[in-house]
Amino acid sequence: MKVGIGILGGGTVGGALLQYLINEQKAIVAKTGLELEVRGVAVRSLSKTRSFPIPTGLITDQPEQLVDDPSVDLVVELMGGLEPAGDLVMQALQAGKPVVTANKELVATRGAELIRRAEEKGVSLLFEAAVGGGIPIIRPLSESLAGEQITRVLGIVNGTTNYILTRMSEGLGFAEALEEAQALGYAEADPTADVSGADAAAKTAILASLAFGTWVSVDGVYREGIESLDPVDLRYAADLGYLPKLLAIGEETPNGVSARVHPALVPLDHPLALVRGANNAVFIEGPQVGELLFMGPGAGGGPTATAVLGDIIDAARELLAEAQVAPRIRFAPGRLLDFGEVETKWYVRLEVADAPGVLALVAGTFGDAGVSIKSVWQEGRGEDATLLLITHDALESNQRAAVTALRSLEVVTEVAATIRVQSDEP
Ligand code: NAP
Ligand code: HSE
Numbered sequence: 001m002k003v004g005i006g007i008l009g010g011g012t013v014g015g016a017l018l019q020y021l022i023n024e025q026k027a028i029v030a031k032t033g034l035e036l037e038v039r040g041v042a043v044r045s046l047s048k049t050r051s052f053p054i055p056t057g058l059i060t061d062q063p064e065q066l067v068d069d070p071s072v073d074l075v076v077e078l079m080g081g082l083e084p085a086g087d088l089v090m091q092a093l094q095a096g097k098p099v100v101t102a103n104k105e106l107v108a109t110r111g112a113e114l115i116r117r118a119e120e121k122g123v124s125l126l127f128e129a130a131v132g133g134g135i136p137i138i139r140p141l142s143e144s145l146a147g148e149q150i151t152r153v154l155g156i157v158n159g160t161t162n163y164i165l166t167r168m169s170e171g172l173g174f175a176e177a178l179e180e181a182q183a184l185g186y187a188e189a190d191p192t193a194d195v196s197g198a199d200a201a202a203k204t205a206i207l208a209s210l211a212f213g214t215w216v217s218v219d220g221v222y223r224e225g226i227e228s229l230d231p232v233d234l235r236y237a238a239d240l241g242y243l244p245k246l247l248a249i250g251e252e253t254p255n256g257v258s259a260r261v262h263p264a265l266v267p268l269d270h271p272l273a274l275v276r277g278a279n280n281a282v283f284i285e286g287p288q289v290g291e292l293l294f295m296g297p298g299a300g301g302g303p304t305a306t307a308v309l310g311d312i313i314d315a316a317r318e319l320l321a322e323a324q325v326a327p328r329i330r331f332a333p334g335r336l337l338d339f340g341e342v343e344t345k346w347y348v349r350l351e352v353a354d355a356p357g358v359l360a361l362v363a364g365t366f367g368d369a370g371v372s373i374k375s376v377w378q379e380g381r382g383e384d385a386t387l388l389l390i391t392h393d394a395l396e397s398n399q400r401a402a403v404t405a406l407r408s409l410e411v412v413t414e415v416a417a418t419i420r421v422q423s424d425e426p
Contacts, residue, residue, distance in 0.1 A: 002035040003316040006066045008088055009078035010041045010054050012185040013102055013129070016301030017078065017308050019052040028309075034316050040066040042079075067092045074315055076308060077101040080189055086110055093117045093125065098315040098325075102129035102308055105193075108202035108218035111209070112331065124318055124325050126311035131157060131203040132280045134303025135296040136310070141210040141284065142329050148286040150211040153250040154422075157203040159186045159278030159299030160194035161226050161246040166276045169234055169243060186278045186299035196225035200248050200261040208250030208259040211284065214334030216250070222260040222339040229263055233349060233417045236388055237265050240377070242347075243273045247422055248282075251342070256335030258342045264422040265347055272422075340397035345374070345421040347390050350406065351414040354378070354385035358411045362387065365409060369402035370394055390421055 005021070007014050021028070021038050029035055041054045042063035060066055067075055067088055075092035077099060079085045086106050092099050093114065101107065107114070107127045118125035128138045141150075156162050160181045167177035178195070181187050186194075193199045201221040208216040226246055234244055242265035251258045266273045271293065275281040280298025285291050297303035318325055352358050359376065366373055371394040379386040391399065399418075406412050 006072035016305035129307035155282030
């Protein structure tokens with residue numbers, strides 16, 4: 001049986017999806033029994049040169065009309081951004097059409113409202129491609145693990161920054177590494193969303209919401225990007241046995257849920273240190289299941305279009321069954337922890353005058369703030385000494401208080417860098 005598809009967006013992901021739907025139509029029918037027919041592709045520019053040209057009969061710059069087209073049974077949103085994508089998704093749901101989207105920004109911002117509307121209309125809103133590109137992670141979280149009390153999600157969810165950090169640790173400059181990631185189709189239309197951690201924060205909001213059953217909006221995710229990482233620290237980190245990664249962390253504690261994105265140093269023997277290039281990897285932990293690791297290509301047209309296609313097939317099967325779709329997820333109220341209440345470890349680089357008693361003063365300052373030091377290294381002597389310290393777990397608010405107090409010490413010329421450290425040791 002035929003299912004009419006309207007695609008909003010014909011860029012990196014939309015173009016890859018269209019190419020697959022057209023070139024592999026027979027293979028899809030053979031494997032699923034579904035005839036997925038593209039009825040239109042909405043873009044902004046009708047005249048743009050595209051790596052996979054959109055056939056004349058399909059291309060349109062009127063997305064609202066495409067959503068309303070009675071021959072379109074299912075809408076696929078691959079435009080990105082909050083608007084007009086949000087209104088178009090709402091328009092489709094309102095009309096009782098299932099929607100598949102890869103738009104993490106939209107889901108992390110208006111997801112609760114959109115999921116509710118889909119539920120009211122008895123149709124699906126599916127967003128497997130919004131997190132982890134080609135890695136199946138949304139369906140395992142919301143279906144296979146629906147009964148598990150998940151305690152932590154931890155991973156790398158932005159391919160662009162992982163690609164940049166990988167290339168920088170191989171000696172490339174930031175700007176060249178970003179250019180490469182953009183050329184490979186990994187970056188968002190505005191790459192600041194990747195570099196600033198905003199893209200990863202949206203994905204973390206979605207993962208935490210599904211994992212803990214408490215709606216976490218993107219505004220509730222603490223966020224730092226990779227812009228302020230200094231190549232000097234990447235070199236020191238490598239010497240100390242660490243690699244920098246932009247981590248997404250969601251935790252359920254007895255006091256509430258924490259969701260955050262920030263750069264962190266991971267030990268070279270940690271599985272996340274082995275995740276290179278645009279790959280993503282996410283650990284999911286729960287008391288019954290233990291530790292699961294999902295890993296694979298987290299960005300790029302082909303892998304992402306695969307996840308979109310899986311959702312299209314899922315939604316098309318529901319359409320053909322003519323069944324009222326049961327709600328996939330329910331959210332209960334929960335407390336969101338302030339980042340200051342979370343335990344973290346820090347790497348701190350201090351420029352100090354090397355004189356008797358300096359180390360004792362520095363250690364005392366950490367101690368007064370309730371932070372215990374795990375290791376210390378010194379480089380240089382005299383006026384130009386560099387101290388590198390790694391702390392044990394302590395409250396984030398205490399780590400910050402220690403660093404503020406260090407700034408006022410006469411012997412500390414500069415607190416040159418602070419980076420969190422992620423390791424499973426306390
Ligand atoms: P993209 O290459 O920038 O493509 C966006 C498409 O939407 C373009 O075809 C554009 O038209 C069209 N569009 C934008 N605004 C429009 C408007 N107002 N009216 C009509 N058409 C409009 O973006 P992408 O990389 O494919 O990403 C699409 C979505 O997938 C985003 O939500 C993104 O976050 C998500 N995603 C991307 C990746 C990835 O690796 N790229 C991975 C996972 C998820 P023109 O072509 O005429 O400009
Ligand atoms: N820009 C995103 C990334 C695309 O680099 O991971 C996948 O969502």
